[in-house]
Amino acid sequence: MDFSTYFPVWNKLTPVQQNTISTSAVFRTIAQGTVITGDGTDCTGLLLLKSGQLRAYILSEEGREITIYRLFEWDICLFSASCILKSSQFEIMIEAEKDTELWVIPAEIYKALMEESLPVSNYTNEIMAARFSEVMWLIEQILWKSLDRRLAAFLLDEAVLEESSTLKITHEMIANHLGTAREVITRMLRYFQNEGIVKLRRGEIEIINTAGLRTISG
Amino acid sequence: MDFSTYFPVWNKLTPVQQNTISTSAVFRTIAQGTVITGDGTDCTGLLLLKSGQLRAYILSEEGREITIYRLFEWDICLFSASCILKSSQFEIMIEAEKDTELWVIPAEIYKALMEESLPVSNYTNEIMAARFSEVMWLIEQILWKSLDRRLAAFLLDEAVLEESSTLKITHEMIANHLGTAREVITRMLRYFQNEGIVKLRRGEIEIINTAGLRTISG
Numbered sequence: 001m002d003f004s005t006y007f008p009v010w011n012k013l014t015p016v017q018q019n020t021i022s023t024s025a026v027f028r029t030i031a032q033g034t035v036i037t038g039d040g041t042d043c044t045g046l047l048l049l050k051s052g053q054l055r056a057y058i059l060s061e062e063g064r065e066i067t068i069y070r071l072f073e074w075d076i077c078l079f080s081a082s083c084i085l086k087s088s089q090f091e092i093m094i095e096a097e098k099d100t101e102l103w104v105i106p107a108e109i110y111k112a113l114m115e116e117s118l119p120v121s122n123y124t125n126e127i128m129a130a131r132f133s134e135v136m137w138l139i140e141q142i143l144w145k146s147l148d149r150r151l152a153a154f155l156l157d158e159a160v161l162e163e164s165s166t167l168k169i170t171h172e173m174i175a176n177h178l179g180t181a182r183e184v185i186t187r188m189l190r191y192f193q194n195e196g197i198v199k200l201r202r203g204e205i206e207i208i209n210t211a212g213l214r215t216i217s218g
Numbered sequence: 219m220d221f222s223t224y225f226p227v228w229n230k231l232t233p234v235q236q237n238t239i240s241t242s243a244v245f246r247t248i249a250q251g252t253v254i255t256g257d258g259t260d261c262t263g264l265l266l267l268k269s270g271q272l273r274a275y276i277l278s279e280e281g282r283e284i285t286i287y288r289l290f291e292w293d294i295c296l297f298s299a300s301c302i303l304k305s306s307q308f309e310i311m312i313e314a315e316k317d318t319e320l321w322v323i324p325a326e327i328y329k330a331l332m333e334e335s336l337p338v339s340n341y342t343n344e345i346m347a348a349r350f351s352e353v354m355w356l357i358e359q360i361l362w363k364s365l366d367r368r369l370a371a372f373l374l375d376e377a378v379l380e381e382s383s384t385l386k387i388t389h390e391m392i393a394n395h396l397g398t399a400r401e402v403i404t405r406m407l408r409y410f411q412n413e414g415i416v417k418l419r420r421g422e423i424e425i426i427n428t429a430g431l432r433t434i435s436g
Contacts, residue, residue, distance in 0.1 A: 121339035144278040
């Protein structure tokens with residue numbers, strides 16, 4: 001399947017618009033672990049995922065991270081081109097969590113398209129509302145859910161995502177997803193292990209009591 | 219000044235669109251302290267402020283609050299009509315912090331306009347990006363700034379907003395802005411008082427050392 005299959009509202013574009021965007025989009029393969037953005041002034045462009053998995057996160061001055069949302073195939077990443085959005089002054093980092101195939105759509109091409117095409121503008125509104133919704137969910141989690149519930153929910157989500165009850169993930173990585181320190185995660189995982197809910201091995205966490213995790217996650 | 223002065227991109231609407239929106243908008247006066255939204259299913263409509271001040275906040279199951287952003291004259295509140303945005307499933311409460319004059323634009327009217335008018339759709343994108351930016355700032359504050367810095371920054375902002383170094387605000391109200399408990403705010407304010415930075419009176423906080431507050435806020 002090619003670019004036109006993956007680009008949203010493709011059929012609502014004029015032939016000229018279709019030609020402009022498909023000739024300017026660049027197909028790239030990104031190796032797992034690569035950080036794609038960003039130095040703040042840079043404007044990578046929109047990312048349209050064909051396969052793989054990206055993680056959008058923010059970074060504190062001290063180097064702490066928290067995952068904002070994930071992107072999967074068919075998803076569009078708008079904030080890798082936040083320069084096209086007026087009044088948007090934050091920086092979201094993007095990292096490939098798996099080997100990922102994507103198209104990069106140059107920011108200025110998308111911006112011009114959005115300003116002349118009603119379907120593209122409306123679609124952009126939809127993506128932004130969806131991301132906004134995810135970010136509001138995150139705020140509620142950070143403010144009002146205790147870490148044991150957040151960690152339990154995270155492990156359950158990961159098991160679904162990886163289609164496995166054995167997760168190959170370090171405590172450091174989990175801490176970076178949840179915006180906390182590695183030691184805090186290690187302590188909580190050991191508590192889960194004592195409760196017979198997970199089994200810890202080097203670089204691996206096996207979920208042995210899914211129902212128990214569900215109870216904790218609320 | 220009337221509705222057409224306050225409605226953004228008014229001059230880019232067709233006469234028919236102008237007529238539809240100005241005849242459907244309802245002018246209302248909201249008394250200070252009134253909570254405007256929302257029961258989640260309800261869709262109040264867009265709010266366009268002529269004067270006054272609104273506070274957008276979220277509420278936990280236990281009744282804790284945190285302020286997401288404020289709205290002033292000329293501002294548009296999109297999330298009082300979040301039903302028009304697909305995939306938006308969070309609930310933002312809106313409260314009048316001052317006596318407020320505003321127009322309510324019915325959600326379905328705005329939605330129809332957004333779907334047929336490119337300027338309105340692009341403008342909606344801009345508002346959403348601006349709010350997104352504020353919410354990202356909030357996440358960074360919650361995660362990575364300690365409460366003393368957040369409280370100092372809040373008091374400085376309030377002094378500018380109220381054009382006074384004496385703030386008529388309770389510790390409970392501050393706690394609701396910052397997503398914490400009243401006791402925590404009281405403790406921190408007493409610490410500020412001991413440092414000679416503020417003077418506390420019943421229902422009032424006087425800032426007596428602005429430079430000191432600035433130093434704390436970072």
